[in-house]
Amino acid sequence: MTVSDNSQAVPNSTAEAQSGAMARPGRFREFWSYFSENTGAVVGLVIFLAFILIAAFADVLAPHSPTEQFRQALLQPPVWQEGGTSEFLLGTDAIGRDLLSRLIHGARYSFFIGIIVVVIAAGSGVFIGLVAGFARGWVDTLIMRLMDILLAFPSLLLALVMVAILGPSLINAMIAIAIVLQPHYVRLTRAAVLQELPKDYVTSARVVGASRLRLMFVTVLPNCLAPIIVQAALSFSTAILDAAALGFLGLGAQPPTPEWGTMLADSREFVLRAWWVVTFPGLAILINVLAINLMGDGLRDALDPKLKRS
Amino acid sequence: MLNFILRRLGTFIPTFIGVSIVSFLFIRLLPGDPILLMAGERGMTDARYAELMTQFGFDQPLLSQYWDYLKGILQGDLGTSFKTKRPVWDEFFALFPATLELSLCAIIFAVVLGLPAGIIAAVKRGKWPDQALMSTALVGYSMPIFWWALLLIILFSGMLGWTPVSGRISLMYFFPTDTGFMLIDSLRSGQDGAFASAVQHLILPTIVLGTIPLAVIARQTRSAMLEVLSEDYVRTARAKGLGSMRVNGLHALRNALIPVITVIGLSVGTLMAGAILTETIFSWPGIGKWMVEGINSRDYTAVQGGLLMIAVIVMVVNLVVDILYGLINPKIRK
Numbered sequence: 171m172t173v174s175d176n177s178q179a180v181p182n183s184t185a186e187a188q189s190g191a192m193a194r195p196g197r198f199r200e201f202w203s204y205f206s207e208n209t210g211a212v213v214g215l216v217i218f219l220a221f222i223l224i225a226a227f228a229d230v231l232a233p234h235s236p237t238e239q240f241r242q243a244l245l246q247p248p249v250w251q252e253g254g255t256s257e258f259l260l261g262t263d264a265i266g267r268d269l270l271s272r273l274i275h276g277a278r279y280s281f282f283i284g285i286i287v288v289v290i291a292a293g294s295g296v297f298i299g300l301v302a303g304f305a306r307g308w309v310d311t312l313i314m315r316l317m318d319i320l321l322a323f324p325s326l327l328l329a330l331v332m333v334a335i336l337g338p339s340l341i342n343a344m345i346a347i348a349i350v351l352q353p354h355y356v357r358l359t360r361a362a363v364l365q366e367l368p369k370d371y372v373t374s375a376r377v378v379g380a381s382r383l384r385l386m387f388v389t390v391l392p393n394c395l396a397p398i399i400v401q402a403a404l405s406f407s408t409a410i411l412d413a414a415a416l417g418f419l420g421l422g423a424q425p426p427t428p429e430w431g432t433m434l435a436d437s438r439e440f441v442l443r444a445w446w447v448v449t450f451p452g453l454a455i456l457i458n459v460l461a462i463n464l465m466g467d468g469l470r471d472a473l474d475p476k477l478k479r480s
Numbered sequence: 481m482l483n484f485i486l487r488r489l490g491t492f493i494p495t496f497i498g499v500s501i502v503s504f505l506f507i508r509l510l511p512g513d514p515i516l517l518m519a520g521e522r523g524m525t526d527a528r529y530a531e532l533m534t535q536f537g538f539d540q541p542l543l544s545q546y547w548d549y550l551k552g553i554l555q556g557d558l559g560t561s562f563k564t565k566r567p568v569w570d571e572f573f574a575l576f577p578a579t580l581e582l583s584l585c586a587i588i589f590a591v592v593l594g595l596p597a598g599i600i601a602a603v604k605r606g607k608w609p610d611q612a613l614m615s616t617a618l619v620g621y622s623m624p625i626f627w628w629a630l631l632l633i634i635l636f637s638g639m640l641g642w643t644p645v646s647g648r649i650s651l652m653y654f655f656p657t658d659t660g661f662m663l664i665d666s667l668r669s670g671q672d673g674a675f676a677s678a679v680q681h682l683i684l685p686t687i688v689l690g691t692i693p694l695a696v697i698a699r700q701t702r703s704a705m706l707e708v709l710s711e712d713y714v715r716t717a718r719a720k721g722l723g724s725m726r727v728n729g730l731h732a733l734r735n736a737l738i739p740v741i742t743v744i745g746l747s748v749g750t751l752m753a754g755a756i757l758t759e760t761i762f763s764w765p766g767i768g769k770w771m772v773e774g775i776n777s778r779d780y781t782a783v784q785g786g787l788l789m790i791a792v793i794v795m796v797v798n799l800v801v802d803i804l805y806g807l808i809n810p811k812i813r814k
Contacts, residue, residue: 210615318491319498322791326753327771331787334775335509411624415757418626419772434627441630442638449634452627459622467618 204472211468217461225277232271233259236428240266245444261446263437269447272428273454279429280410280458283344287409288402290348295355296398300386302356303363314360317353325350326412333421340423343416344409351405358401362394396473403466407459414455430455484806492799496792497550503788504549507780508542535560536781558785563777568785572767577660578648579759579766583751585682586690591744594694598701598740602709603728613698620695625754629688629761636684643684646763650677689758693747700743704736711735738808745801749794 206212224231234240240262247254248261248269260269302313320328325347332346366372367390375389414431416422423429425436430451437447515532516524524532533539536559537548552558558568597617601610636643644650648662655669663682666674708714709732717727755768763769767786774782 210618315491315494315498318495319502322495322499322795323502323787324749324753324790324794326756327787327790330756330771330775331506331783334783335506335511337511407622411622414624415626418757419760421775431624431626434624434630438630441633445634448627448630452624452630455624455627456619456622459624460619463618463622 201472205468208468208471210464211471214461214464214466214468217457218465221277221458221461222281224274225281228274228278232268232274233257234268234271236272236275237267237426240268242266245440245447247444248446251446260450261444263433263447264440264444267426269450272433273430273450275428276430276433276451276454277458279340279423279427280455283340283347283413284406284409284462287344287348287351287413288406290345291351291405291409292355292398292402294348295352296359296391298352299356299359300363300391303360303367304382304386310360313356317356320350320353323350325408326415329412329416330419330421333416338421338424340413340417340427340429343413343422347409347412347416350412351408354401354405355398358397359394362397363390366390366393399473400466400470403462403469407462407466410455410459410462481806485803488799488802488806492795495795499791499795500550500553500788501546503784503791504546506784506787510780553788558788559781561779561782563774563779563782568782571770571782572785572789574660575766575770578662578764579752579755579768581661581663582682582685582689582758582764582766583748583755585686586751586754587693587744587747589686589690590693590697590747594697595701595740597698599705599728599733601698601702602705602736603724605706610702614702617695617698620691621699623691623695625688625691626757626761628691629684629758632684632687633761642680644677644681648678648681648764649674650681653677685758685762685764688761689751689754692750692754693744696743696747696750697740701736701740704739705732708732708736738805742801742805745797745804748797752790752794 240258243255243258243262244266245264246258246262246266249256249259251261254261258268258270260273262268263272298313302310329343329346329350332349333342336342336345372385372389375385380389413422414429414434417429417431418435420435423432425432433451434448437444437451441448515529515536515538537545540548556569558572560566561568561571564571597613601613604610633645637645649666653666653669653671653674655665655671655674657665658668659665662678663675666678705728709728714727714732717731718724722731752768755766756772757768758764759766759768760772767790771783771786771790774780774786
């Protein structure tokens, strides 16, 4: 993570002058000292890292293939319940696939969704927001009106309709969610840019002759990143939730993909017969989203200067 | 103040036009021919195809199609549902009371539990009630509500047998639904047990739909209360020797409520998105379920109409909330 560079609130020249007089702790150390004050955030980070490891080593960790069907063991309960065996620790689903293996592989989809959606939404949103903030005038008005229009639709509804246009698949669901989440980045970036523009360091960079692109990306953007990073954490969890919801409605990842929301949709009819096929995929979503939200709260405490205790 | 309202309306109208363009483009952006798409695999004769092209106006230039569409909207004409052949407007408003009833119950549930939770957490800041309540709120906030619904069904319908799994009322009862609100209609019918049945059917969907607003309201109330509690006038009230109930309840809460009310108003969008999932799971015959069915059955005129109406409802509520907020808080009017 590049978090450590972002709290830089002074231009390079003065920063060097200052650090000579009064050595500040490293940026990362400073960030970490705020972040680690929040126990929940640290717990969230640990769980999040654990999920990343599970996703990375899914092939090694999963006892079975996520799509292999064991015909002799349909809807077998978890190991601790009567009828369960240690071969299928969390039981099997209606066509005899090992639930644990599917959950482990599902972690991959979860991260894949989160990362791709955040990259698309934040990348395009930050760029458009920078343009709006720097251009002002009719370009700004036009962009912000367009964002108002997108924000007028409830996000899940708009994503649903976009998937109906593009066709149900995981990729299309991710594109739709990214488009729906992107206006938040535009607004946030534009507001931050407008706050930074009148500051002296921007004027001085301008006087020295920095080009507009340099002003946008090198001078101003790094100082706008704190709220954007917090937003990125929040939309990571929103992306996972919305993608699972679309999968649940049959409009996201398609079976037999072991995506958690799709797994829930598959298991709906067994809700009163086999509690485990319903409980575990949802629990995986909840723990994952909760961990990211806990981290997001910690990031906000550590990065948002308004809430920072001086 | 008038100035403020006019300015707010000034942004409302372009957004409304934009929203109408988005919903207009929806059918035109579908890959392939919309008429053939709606017909599905059965196909149709050339004569029928030409007839439908004219009926939907797809043979006109795009701009004049939009103009007709916009004129239609303003006169309450959202086109005809491809599946039921009924006007989309009528379909929407026949189902809307069900969604409204459920949403109102959900928001009442969220406020009744969320406000006290937020107040207690703020007053007991840093102590165990605060930590317990806020952890619970974060769990609620992170909840995949479609899964939450299934869990509640397993527990309350499956294991305990307390609540029904789907629908708005037991099939045993039959009475005219004049208002569309099952709670009111069942009371007016005078039939024994009808009201109780309607309430039973409402409980689980209300909890599911209200969970995320509940968490948001609790968190927002806490932070608004904390901000107000550190103000000078609260300290003055304390210094005067007023009891903590009076300080917290009267002086602090009244001012903390302003941002909280805004949050409640702005959660209409969340409720509408939540209604899509909640209604689908509980077979609740409202707008959310209707939209999902429309997408699955390729009833695109219905989806288009629903998309527009929901956006307009969200926008109108936001407009009203904004104006009310401007009335209460003069600082915002600038």
